[in-house]
Amino acid sequence: MSLSVPVAVVLLFMLGSALAAAVLRDVVGSIVAFAGYSFGVAVLWALLRAPDVALTEAAVGAGITTVLFLLTIARTSVSRSERFEGISLRSGLAVVAIVVTVGATVPALPPVGASGTPVLAGDVSQYYLTNAYDQTGVTNVVTAVLVGYRGFDTLGEVAVVFAAGVAMLLVLRREAFV
Amino acid sequence: MSDSEPAPDPAVDDGVDGEGTLSRPASDRPPYVESTIIMTTVRVIAPFVLTLGAFVMLHGASSAGGGFQGGVIAATTVVMLGFAFGIEPIAAHLRNEHLALLVLSGVGTFLIVGFGGYFVGGNFLQVSGYETLFKDGSKYSIELVEVGIGVVVSGVITGLFFLLGTGVDVGADDSDSEADR
Numbered sequence: 435m436s437l438s439v440p441v442a443v444v445l446l447f448m449l450g451s452a453l454a455a456a457v458l459r460d461v462v463g464s465i466v467a468f469a470g471y472s473f474g475v476a477v478l479w480a481l482l483r484a485p486d487v488a489l490t491e492a493a494v495g496a497g498i499t500t501v502l503f504l505l506t507i508a509r510t511s512v513s514r515s516e517r518f519e520g521i522s523l524r525s526g527l528a529v530v531a532i533v534v535t536v537g538a539t540v541p542a543l544p545p546v547g548a549s550g551t552p553v554l555a556g557d558v559s560q561y562y563l564t565n566a567y568d569q570t571g572v573t574n575v576v577t578a579v580l581v582g583y584r585g586f587d588t589l590g591e592v593a594v595v596f597a598a599g600v601a602m603l604l605v606l607r608r609e610a611f612v
Numbered sequence: 613m614s615d616s617e618p619a620p621d622p623a624v625d626d627g628v629d630g631e632g633t634l635s636r637p638a639s640d641r642p643p644y645v646e647s648t649i650i651m652t653t654v655r656v657i658a659p660f661v662l663t664l665g666a667f668v669m670l671h672g673a674s675s676a677g678g679g680f681q682g683g684v685i686a687a688t689t690v691v692m693l694g695f696a697f698g699i700e701p702i703a704a705h706l707r708n709e710h711l712a713l714l715v716l717s718g719v720g721t722f723l724i725v726g727f728g729g730y731f732v733g734g735n736f737l738q739v740s741g742y743e744t745l746f747k748d749g750s751k752y753s754i755e756l757v758e759v760g761i762g763v764v765v766s767g768v769i770t771g772l773f774f775l776l777g778t779g780v781d782v783g784a785d786d787s788d789s790e791a792d793r
Contacts, residue, residue, distance in 0.1 A: 485676035571751035
């Protein structure tokens with residue numbers, strides 16, 4: 435599998451910030467590292483030519499999630515006696531087990547951009563790519579699929595967002611947002 | 613943002629090393645610090661961010677973007693204002709009815725477009741049916757749904773921001789609810 439230099443750099447950055455998010459003792463530093471990881475993912479999506487997903491990841495993952503985390507952590511008091519989290523043998527073993535298990539599935543995946551993958555060669559995606567503009571008049575196929583073909587799924591997503599607001603009101607036992 | 617907050621008062625810690633307390637009373641929290649630089653910057657860029665959010669929301673049919681992304685970017689305007697001018701003063705300018713109306717109108721728009729599909733001779737959410745009503749009907753109904761999504765998302769995120777920023781006073785909440793009963 436060929437790995438272009440920008441993608442390799444972004445992957446390295448993601449690895450570093452993910453490790454920092456895991457081992458940093460300071461919660462604020464950990465949150466910032468996590469935001470950096472999300473930002474790396476967003477850049478990776480953009481490099482892999484998925485701008486819709488990249489925009490979502492940058493806005494939701496790196497942006498608003500970080501803000502909500504910071505707001506929440508400002509409500510707690512945290513001591514900053516040590517710089518790094520101590521890593522016990524058990525958690526190290528658990529991490530190794532998870533990495534081996536998930537890593538075992540990687541060889542089953544097709545190479546990035548291979549022409550024979552179901553995404554490119556499958557009937558469904560070819561149907562969308564061929565007919566989306568004629569049937570919906572929308573040039574962005576992602577939007578055409580999201581609302582035109584799979585509108586019911588998107589209605590479910592909107593219901594989830596709506597439920598998140600209601601659930602937050604319930605958890606905090608409030609009746610008003612502001 | 614919170615990076616610049618002063619180190620927590622040692623007296624706040626309850627003596628257990630490495631353990632934080634679950635909630636911190638409002639008096640111990642880092643106070644809102646007024647900063648001319650942040651206020652001026654936010655004042656300048658807020659309209660542009662809101663415009664970007666509206667653009668991403670409305671232009672999702674022709675380029676990358678859509679209701680979810682645009683809604684989040686639009687809500688970021690309120691978040692920035694909250695960080696620059698303090699969350700409570702900004703919350704005082706907003707009314708809960710407006711936020712709730714925003715969220716409900718977004719869900720309502722989606723549902724109206726969905727059920728409207730029946731009246732133009734299709735199924736639920738079959739946007740191609742709107743072609744019989746007016747030219748490019750399916751495109752404009754998709755745009756309308758995207759705007760509805762954006763309105764829901766921005767309303768909910770603004771609400772979450774204010775709820776988390778002002779609402780988690782456990783002690784005060786308990787006394788409130790007990791007084792209600």
